[in-house]
Amino acid sequence: xxxxxxxxxxxxxxxxxxxxxxxxxxxxxxxxxxxxxxxxxxxxxxxxxxxxxxxxxxxxxxxxxxxxxxxxxxxxxxxxxxxxxxxxxxxxxxxxxxxxxxxxxxxxxxxxxxxxxxxxxxxxxxxxxxxxxxxxxx
Amino acid sequence: xxxxxxxxxxxxxxxxxxxxxxxxxxxxxxxxxxxxxxxxxxxxxxxxxxxxxxxxxxxxxxxxxxxxxxxxxxxxxxxxxxxxxxxxxxxxxxxxxxxxxxxxxxxxxxxxxxxxxxxxxx
Numbered sequence: 001x002x003x004x005x006x007x008x009x010x011x012x013x014x015x016x017x018x019x020x021x022x023x024x025x026x027x028x029x030x031x032x033x034x035x036x037x038x039x040x041x042x043x044x045x046x047x048x049x050x051x052x053x054x055x056x057x058x059x060x061x062x063x064x065x066x067x068x069x070x071x072x073x074x075x076x077x078x079x080x081x082x083x084x085x086x087x088x089x090x091x092x093x094x095x096x097x098x099x100x101x102x103x104x105x106x107x108x109x110x111x112x113x114x115x116x117x118x119x120x121x122x123x124x125x126x127x128x129x130x131x132x133x134x135x136x137x138x
Numbered sequence: 139x140x141x142x143x144x145x146x147x148x149x150x151x152x153x154x155x156x157x158x159x160x161x162x163x164x165x166x167x168x169x170x171x172x173x174x175x176x177x178x179x180x181x182x183x184x185x186x187x188x189x190x191x192x193x194x195x196x197x198x199x200x201x202x203x204x205x206x207x208x209x210x211x212x213x214x215x216x217x218x219x220x221x222x223x224x225x226x227x228x229x230x231x232x233x234x235x236x237x238x239x240x241x242x243x244x245x246x247x248x249x250x251x252x253x254x255x256x257x258x259x260x
Binding site for chain 1 (some may be wrong): 165199200207209227230232234240244
């Protein structure tokens with residue numbers, strides 16, 4: 001099973017991608033909690049791509065068997081300036097409370113909510129690949 | 139996507155305790171709608187706010203950042219923030235973003251009401 005979406009940058013379009021996660025995750029037999037976790041990670045990846053990518057966002061979702069473990073694979077691709085994923089700080093409440101800006105949670109949430117996350121970024125292309133196992137730890 | 143549009147209602151749970159019921163997508167608009175309701179209740183003298191998220195299944199970090207602003211404002215006023223009816227994923231998101239370190243989380247509104255009433259009687 002594979003779904004490919006090209007999302008324009010319009011308000012709340014990330015919910016279309018979340019709906020695709022819900023549909024494909026449900027078809028794979030994922031627990032509702034895992035589907036919702038993957039949906040939030042998808043929303044965050046889309047928001048990052050739309051904010052920093054400078055144009056439409058390509059989404060690919062597919063089922064996979066990784067080491068004989070069925071999983072949902074999500075890829076979010078944009079064509080912005082790129083960034084160094086290793087340099088992106090892990091956010092925390094103590095870091096943002098008292099600061100004017102409380103944003104910058106996207107990558108932190110994606111890494112915590114998904115089972116595997118890989119980010120490859122070069123000028124002109126950033127690809128966030130995420131994996132959620134059907135039998136994931138809660 | 140209309141079913142995800144946020145629906146908000148606000149009420150007084152008891153003296154000085156306000157409750158905000160929010161169902162739908164908590165994004166920048168949803169978070170701001172909750173913040174507006176929180177400001178209204180704080181303007182009416184509420185120092186404890188309960189946010190009931192029954193019916194909310196999807197959130198984003200921009201919306202939750204606005205909830206952090208509400209938390210900060212209540213902490214400045216020596217008030218308290220509480221949540222109830224969180225899905226496991228929203229609960230985990232709040233944990234990652236530090237909301238549960240500073241706010242109380244209850245399974246449902248009855249449990250929240252009982253706990254808040256217990257706090258008030260101490």
